[in-house]
Amino acid sequence: MTKPLRIGIAGLGTVGASLARLLQTKAGSILHRAGRPIEVVAVSARDRAKDRGFDAGAMEWHDDPVTLAAQADIDGFVELIGGADGPALECVTAALKRGIPVVTANKALLAHHGVDLARLAAANGTEVLYEAAVAGGIPIIKTMRESLSGNDVTRVYGILNGTCNYMLTRMEREGLSFDVCLKDAQDLGYAEADPTFDIGGFDAAHKLAILTSLAFGTEIDSGSIYIEGIERVTSEDIAAAKDLGYTIKLLAVAQLTDTGIEQRVHPALIPAAAAMAQVSGVTNAVAVDTDLLGSIMLAGPGAGGDATASAVLSDIMDLATGVVLPTLGIPVDKLKPYTRARMRAHEGGYYIRLSVHDRVGAIAAIATRMAQNEISLESIVQRRSSGHGDKAIATVILVTHETTESAVRAALLSISEDGHLAGEAQMLRIEQLD
Amino acid sequence: MTKPLRIGIAGLGTVGASLARLLQTKAGSILHRAGRPIEVVAVSARDRAKDRGFDAGAMEWHDDPVTLAAQADIDGFVELIGGADGPALECVTAALKRGIPVVTANKALLAHHGVDLARLAAANGTEVLYEAAVAGGIPIIKTMRESLSGNDVTRVYGILNGTCNYMLTRMEREGLSFDVCLKDAQDLGYAEADPTFDIGGFDAAHKLAILTSLAFGTEIDSGSIYIEGIERVTSEDIAAAKDLGYTIKLLAVAQLTDTGIEQRVHPALIPAAAAMAQVSGVTNAVAVDTDLLGSIMLAGPGAGGDATASAVLSDIMDLATGVVLPTLGIPVDKLKPYTRARMRAHEGGYYIRLSVHDRVGAIAAIATRMAQNEISLESIVQRRSSGHGDKAIATVILVTHETTESAVRAALLSISEDGHLAGEAQMLRIEQLD
Missing domain, CATH: 3.40.50.720 (NAD(P)-binding Rossmann-like Domain)
Known part of the structure; x- marks a missing residue:
């Protein structure tokens, strides 16, 4: 040789x-x-x-x-x-x-x-x-193609975009606004002049599409990903999440459900005590939940010339052995079609921030709409009011127990139709990690 | 095929x-x-x-x-x-x-x-x-043998013993004593009837010896590891470390220095905000610092029948390809002899807890001994006194800036010889993570 x-x-x-x-x-x-x-x-x-x-x-x-x-x-x-x-x-x-x-x-x-x-x-x-x-210098592809053979994956998720994680980390640690962090990210070369691809979640979605195929043995379907970027996350959300014991990250998640596979990219609240919550700045992380291993997590540099070159080099070293493995982990004719789970069927907890006209009975009406949609609340907090009299607007933050996306969307629609909202509702998903 | x-x-x-x-x-x-x-x-x-x-x-x-x-x-x-x-x-x-x-x-x-x-x-x-x-279900061997090719490693470290991590996690979260946690670990099957091999650091040392060889291309030398177990870590140390912004973990570290390679297993203070500080219970973690990647970390189950079987199975899958790689990453005749760095030359910060006879001038004398050994202090806190008059004993906790093991040991010897100590000094190393 x-x-x-x-x-x-x-x-x-x-x-x-x-x-x-x-x-x-x-x-x-x-x-x-x-x-x-x-x-x-x-x-x-x-x-x-x-x-x-x-x-x-x-x-x-x-x-x-x-x-x-x-x-x-x-x-x-x-x-x-x-x-x-x-x-x-x-x-x-x-x-x-x-x-x-x-x-x-x-x-x-x-x-x-x-x-x-x-x-x-x-x-x-x-x-x-x-x-x-995927995830630059983190050996997640080799791990999934080779090390997890024999494992049945139930979920793969991670922080796959360094630009977003850099911005969210600075917003949390320094209380800065989204716009200031974006400007800094651009000045440092972490974000493009047109940052849509990163902050809109599209870059993370590309990477997720690949991980989904490796995790579940399905064809790649990047057109079936539910994508929400971080543009609407405010420093107020980050502070409120922190008070509740959570950190907000742009997560990419592919998860096996009863009705198919959920592929979703969106800002999510994760427990502040989770190791992934400490993955800060431009660092990426990927976790895989399986039947045999429980959960493993890999964290490291998601980009950068040397880190990316290191990953390319490891592939070239594999070529030197002459072994040919199936590109997507299993023979391409064994890949199953991708079956999309409807996002409305997504189950989980939700963080909801509402700007509410501060009138007698408003909170009661909101709570009633939640109950009518069988949403059980973990907490409800009125944070502060601005304005006076008829113009007074209160911020109400709700955290739900596990429910469905369709229930939450139905409740929010009713609350909006009731005329209680002074602005668009903010709704962020809570991701359970173990 | x-x-x-x-x-x-x-x-x-x-x-x-x-x-x-x-x-x-x-x-x-x-x-x-x-x-x-x-x-x-x-x-x-x-x-x-x-x-x-x-x-x-x-x-x-x-x-x-x-x-x-x-x-x-x-x-x-x-x-x-x-x-x-x-x-x-x-x-x-x-x-x-x-x-x-x-x-x-x-x-x-x-x-x-x-x-x-x-x-x-x-x-x-x-x-x-x-x-x-090494580290059960975490694919660290494949990562080091295959994915890090082309990287020069400067340090590999991790939480390699689930028993110790389980005990330290419970001591921190519940304020329990070492003995209570050991008993529980034994009842749950996490610790053997004779727990010395785990809590004495010997199990972690075996794993470290293998990682050191892979990291630095040296012969395995498990006889040259500095080993300190967790037996002397008290709930008081854990609480004091927490106040200072640290978590105590049993770390196994192999590090390249000017005079050779340090291989050491000992309880260490790591920053509470580091991802590795959140690795709790029986979970293991390994991090590798390299020239190209900066730092990557892998975390997951360190033991358990299915997790270990999963790792064994991934090796068997590799056999199926027929490729033969050098067992220790490089051809065995290219392995360098292991050159041991003297532990006394170790550089880092230290946490020191002293039981001091509470007399006028004791703190000044201790600080003077530190200064004489050119140790600069980051903090010095007298935590409480017990007893009265001549019998009064104070707990003094010192945190040093970067210094050497020999300086700290010399200072502690002088302080002891000065007659200020009412009990054996506790000395724990602080590990810098990036």
């Missing part, structure tokens, strides 16, 4: 450049661990002249990543271009058609085309590896 | 029986994931008649595990007997000599004979797998 593993890298941004550097600077220890040298023999990037901190002298340069994938003399193809379609999809397809295994960090590609790519890989006797696509 | 993987299991206690059951009840999903059936064709246990919940009808029974390992027609040998020497060592040796890969949950065996077994495995073109030997 001393024959080198020859790889081609398409995309030399932060991660690609870091990977190429590592393969040169750590060649010795990589050889010990992989059992054979790993050589970058071909690369593709837009700017050929740029100094990226590694010696590209002996590498074949391609202007077109698809040409690299289709023609270079390589044993593995590393796709670090990004994007669900276009060149990324084309070059990955080209490599797989030649039976060349693909390593990618591209969550959007997998969320949208994962099953097709897994099928193409299998048909050509190869596989796609994607440790870096 | 539809040829079955034939395995032999020596030892049918809780874990072995659970494993054999899983291989029968989950045969379908295991086939999907492993790509081939996994069949238990031979077993060895003392009591042949006992009902263990699986169908042993078609299995070859051996009274002697060594005969099984030496003669059965198997592709993999699973050792679940336990013990550093004796039958466990003999049967593992016999299997490896035949070139048959070994899966074991036996931490003592690896801590004492790991390098020899790795050498024997390599000489016969095979390997030893041992995911279940």
Whole structure:
């Protein structure tokens, strides 16, 4: 096994450049661990002249990543271009058609085309590896594909977006507003100029779609995810949650229910004493509940050039062994169709914050509407009033025992129709962790 | 690859029986994931008649595990007997000599004979797998052998003993004494009748010895571990630590220093806001600090029949692929000798609790001794006095800034020689987590 593993890298941004550097600077220890040298023999990037901190002298340069994938003399193809379609999809397809295994960090590609790519890989006797696509440096893909074999998963959930977690952590610790935290996240490079993809929950949803497939042996269905971002979480919610013994996190959850699988991304209250509640800043975490293990949790860096390159490198090391595992954990023809559980059937506790016209009987009417929908309340707190007389507005915070999403939505609709609300209701789900 | 993987299991206690059951009840999903059936064709246990919940009808029974390992027609040998020497060592040796890969949950065996077994495995073109030997159901061995390739580790640490963590958690949450918690742990089956191996830190030390080798590419040296158990931790220490913003955990730490590698197991104060501080009860956790990843943490069940069987099963699934990796992550002839850093050179903060004769000038004298040893104090608190007049005894709690173990020990010796102490000093290390 001393024959080198020859790889081609398409995309030399932060991660690609870091990977190429590592393969040169750590060649010795990589050889010990992989059992054979790993050589970058071909690369593709837009700017050929740029100094990226590694010696590209002996590498074949391609202007077109698809040409690299289709023609270079390589044993593995590393796709670090990004994007669900276009060149990324084309070059990955080209490599797989030649039976060349693909390593990618591209969550959007997998969320949208994962099953097709897994099928193409299998048909050509190869596989796609994607440790870096979910939760960056955390080895959750290997854990789910290899370590949890034999476990029946009941739920997988986690903090999968560093931008949101950074913002929520600062809002909680410093009492800052959403807008101030967003601005800081943008200044620090944690959030894009258009932050919608992160704070809207879409980035976490892409990652969740992949985890769901691995957890339940189902086809990837990123179109069936209930998605709510953190835009409507206020510092008032965070403070109220803290008083109640909870922390607010943007959670991505896939959970087996009687009627199918729930896939949901939304801000959630989790117990402040849970280990995941301490996962702060840009750190990510993933937990898996199974029949054999109870619960395991992995936490670590969700992004960053070196951390992501480390994950890509671990996939490349796996290529060096020559083993081909099913891309999505089980053979692609054994994947079950994804069966969506209706979000309205979701069961759990709820945190509800209402702005209420402060009139005699308002609280009683609200409590009655809850009771009519068979919602049992754990607590009800009137926090303060603003304004005077007819203009007085009170903040009422309700925490429910376990109920259903449809009951809560029906109750809130009735309360709104009763004319008690001075503004839109805030409703956040409480996630039970063990 | 539809040829079955034939395995032999020596030892049918809780874990072995659970494993054999899983291989029968989950045969379908295991086939999907492993790509081939996994069949238990031979077993060895003392009591042949006992009902263990699986169908042993078609299995070859051996009274002697060594005969099984030496003669059965198997592709993999699973050792679940336990013990550093004796039958466990003999049967593992016999299997490896035949070139048959070994899966074991036996931490003592690896801590004492790991390098020899790795050498024997390599000489016969095979390997030893041992995911279940460290931290039960947490996939830390796979993570370190495979996912962290290319990372330079600077520290690995964790909560590796569930018995101690259960006791410390209850002492903290309920203010119970050490003795009460030990009794409860014994009643619940978390602690042995002779609990020394757990509460003395020896079990955690075995696991640490293995992690150290994987982290730093060194030979296993379980004889060079500094070990302190939790026997001297009092509820007073736990309460004082809590006031100071810390939680006390039995930590196992291996850390690279300028003079070598520190391997140490001892109760330590860790920041209460760290995720690891929330790892409670019998749950284990391991964190790894590296150059590329910063820090990752894995938490989950450290023991239990099903969780351990799950880890053993993941190793067996790896056997099904036919890949042989170096047992200790790198080829055994590339392992460096272990270089021990002197514990007296350990650098860190310290928590010190003194019972002091409450006389004029005592605190000043203590502070002076600290200063003479160039120890800078973060805080000094006199907590309460008992007794009257000449018999009055005060509790003084000191927290130091970063200093060395030798300075602290020298200062405590001087303070003791000065005649200020009414009892033995308590000294606990503070572990910085990021």
